[in-house]
Amino acid sequence: MTPPRFAPIPAGLPATVPFIGPETLQRRRGRPFAARLGANENGFGPSPRAVAAMRAAIAGIWQYGDSTSFDLLQALSAHLSVPAGALVVGEGIDGLLGLLVRLMVAPGDAVVTSEGAYPTFNYHVAGFGGVLHKVPYRDDAEDPAALIARAHEVGARLLYLANPDNPMGSWHEGRVIEAMLADLPPGCLLVLDEAYAEFAPAGAVPRIAADDSRVIRMRTFSKAYGMAGARIGYAIGHPELIAGFERIRNHFGVNRVAQAGALAALADGDWLAQVQGHVAAARNRIAGIATGNGMAALPSATNFVAVDTGRDGGFARRLVAALEEDGIFIRMPGVAPLDRCIRISCGPEPELDLLARTLPQVLRRL
Amino acid sequence: MTPPRFAPIPAGLPATVPFIGPETLQRRRGRPFAARLGANENGFGPSPRAVAAMRAAIAGIWQYGDSTSFDLLQALSAHLSVPAGALVVGEGIDGLLGLLVRLMVAPGDAVVTSEGAYPTFNYHVAGFGGVLHKVPYRDDAEDPAALIARAHEVGARLLYLANPDNPMGSWHEGRVIEAMLADLPPGCLLVLDEAYAEFAPAGAVPRIAADDSRVIRMRTFSKAYGMAGARIGYAIGHPELIAGFERIRNHFGVNRVAQAGALAALADGDWLAQVQGHVAAARNRIAGIATGNGMAALPSATNFVAVDTGRDGGFARRLVAALEEDGIFIRMPGVAPLDRCIRISCGPEPELDLLARTLPQVLRRL
Known part of the structure; x- marks a missing residue:
């Protein structure tokens, strides 16, 4: 038996996993x-209404989910006051981060994150041949100034920041994030992971126009909505960036029951x-x-x-x-x-x- | 606003989708x-037992699924008489095909399939920069001899064949598939899509050792098990090939309810x-x-x-x-x-x- 001959990028990857x-x-x-x-x-x-919606949706699980997640996109659009074209639904933030990295990062491209920040993002960057540059935390928080400086230094394609932060739970005021956008190097996209946004003080969520092409925001039904096992989340970004996901995403990849649950969860404020x-x-x-x-x-x-x-x-x-x-x-x-x-x-x-x-x-x- | 600067491969992809x-x-x-x-x-x-298992699993959907799909792998291992190390569970065959192409195909690598066969496979090949070579059907069936000949001609990394076939419903006897393995060019992996295997006559499913490094087989809970909306399937292949998926797959990507449903469905013969x-x-x-x-x-x-x-x-x-x-x-x-x-x-x-x-x-x- 000859061992499998993987393509060069996966051939060079370790067999480690981000989490046990x-x-x-x-x-x-x-x-x-x-x-x-x-x-x-x-x-x-999750909301009892989401539980009920998911239980009811099991009866229809013989059908593929709606490949466009149309109803959920409409509901998110209304909920967030963002056009549906600025939204894409995917298999949780982990799935969306993988697609984003694939969409933006060519082998050898520089990506900036914090030393100790989300390992699954790093896993995706390595997985597509990107080169990670890491900046230390400062006072147990991600350090916007240092991240921006490093992004300029290395000509980063992506700059990852979670606000609020995981694993420290710290956060920056929204205006700090807004100020980062103005300082990003040209051609660098801010990946703003807002998985925990619903738990943060109102001031910690930046006000960013949905058609701002400098940033993509990631949200999830895994945390505040209590549906981690359902694997459903979404991204908010410039419609041209969001349209890029259509070129590579697994169009029928979102679980049908998760779609029903997310829709009901979103409605139960x-x-x-x-x-x-x-x-x-x-x-x-x-x-x-x-x-x-x-x-x-x-x-x-x-x-x-x-x-x-x-x-x-x-x-x-x-x-x-x-x-x-x-x-x-x-x-x-x-x-x-x-x-x-x-x-x-x-x-x-x-x-x-x-x-x-x-x-x-x-x-x-x- | 400057339009997003995608990485070279996605930048060259069309915005078309495999299916509406x-x-x-x-x-x-x-x-x-x-x-x-x-x-x-x-x-x-799906089996009423699978429906009941999925309804019950909704209560635990606040938890991520088991990243190793351990219980399901054990059950599949027993069901198929294949070691668990020769199996990987993923988000349906569509998801697994995407991972396989990423694992094996570098930009410019040749891949062979039939003209008119599964568009989602082609979508993944194009999506990772592979070059598709297509062979016509013969008498409304995929043409093993022509596929093999073309694979030799172009030095294919992957040869895709669905048996039974979609969209024609035709099939080859298992021994025809077994004979193909002997004729594959060195370094070419047969991607045997067996999504419909459970509907085929017994003779149409080839007898292939689980550690045969020339082939990977794809199976799903979407068809015979009636769980298309759950997004769960598996691949059978040489353990070294299967281990490669650990380097790139979305480890917590399988829906927890789907895992429970698949386990129950498998048990209801x-x-x-x-x-x-x-x-x-x-x-x-x-x-x-x-x-x-x-x-x-x-x-x-x-x-x-x-x-x-x-x-x-x-x-x-x-x-x-x-x-x-x-x-x-x-x-x-x-x-x-x-x-x-x-x-x-x-x-x-x-x-x-x-x-x-x-x-x-x-x-x-x-």
Whole structure:
């Protein structure tokens, strides 16, 4: 048997994956987690109206989904006051980021992001032969000035920034992002990952015209809308950029049940407000648990809290492993100095109660 | 505003899409179709056990799916008597074909397929800069000898063949496919699209070792299992080839509800057998309707029937349009001489009754 001869770009890629999922960890430890607080999933769940719409849509699952996601695009257009031509629906932000990188980045092209920011974006850039340039965080936040400076230096095609940020939960005011646009090098597109926008203070969401060709914004139904397993999200950008996705996207790739669920979820503003309230309360609760255990919660505009252990990455890694052993799934930033922190997702009371009981025991053990 | 500067490959792609979906056609005509018989969907639907499993899984949709699709891989491994390492689960065959082309085809690489075969495969090849070489059908079937000869001529990296074939419904005996493997040029991988394998006579499915590095087989839950809208399928290939998908696939891209549904569907062999029976009966019914209207049904090993109108492509196109006007969605092959045919998907009795009533009226009108 001759081994497969991959095309040059994939031939040069490592076999590593961006994340190990909680199901894999559960199989390794031989028992399920009692608290699933690691993937920034939303344990408060989707709107009951979305649940009902999805259950009803199962009956029609023998049909492919609408390849244009027409109804959802119309609803998003009305909801966001953005023309439908400035919107594309895709298989979550992960899927859309992959398409965007493919659309914009040729092998050898420069891309700028922050050291410790979203690994799946980096995975896509490497996957299409782009060259990543990374800028350190500054005060636990992505550093707009340094990102812009680096983008000029390397002639970046894309500049990635998540606002609010993952994994730190920090955020910039909308006007900071707006100011970045004016300073972008020509031909560089800002990839603004707004996965957590619905949890952020109003001022943190920049006001950007839908036909601004300098930026593309990514949103998702995975976080505030509680539908991570449905794999549905959208991007907002200049209509000519958005039209580019039609050339390469998997046209019938969005799950039909996810389309129905997203449509219903979007219409249930009351549920969203309730989730936002639960998440804010859970952030406070997590901060209290952190303080009670001699650690410091960082301010968060997301549905998770980065907790500064006051020690180093080695300690934080042992803490994550020990919590995992005791049935609590959390994650942590991958690089120093962010990796002095652990990252805890907001979840319902029982899961946080368990965290409150388990954390002191684990800390004593370490 | 400067227009977006796409990377060279996408910059050169047309804005055309492989298929226009029935929802788009419905919006154009302003009313829903009364019979949806165009996309080879399976109107007999998924197993009630799969439906129940999917309904139950909605409660957990706030969680990402298992990135490894572990349970489904284990079940497929047992079902197919193939090691799990020879299997990868993805977002339907369309998604898996895109990944495969990306994994194997560098810009300028030659790929061989049949003139009139699956457009979405061609879309992916063009989308990654591959160069398509097409071989005509012979007697309404893909032509193994001509495909192999062309693959040698052009030094193909991939050779695509669907068995049974879409859009004609024809098939080759498994031993014909097995013989092709021996004749492939070195370094050329056979992409064997078996989307319709469950509808084919047993002899049409080749016996190929799971670790045969000359071929990758694509299967889906969209057709016989009635879950097109769920977007889930799998590929069988040499473990080293399959491992390559880990480098580029969207690891959390498979819908969690689809995973649960596929697992349950796979376990319900009785339902599959029932669907196979319904489909066989529907093929006969469609053949009868064709004959009754002075047309000839081609033999089919799939859940659709190509019906020879006895006229040319222009006539067939008018017939498809007229049926569409009267509420019946069907499709037809895209190129001559296949386009003398229309393609009718097997569906439940009421839809075929409507076809039986409508077709003579439409033919009189043309």
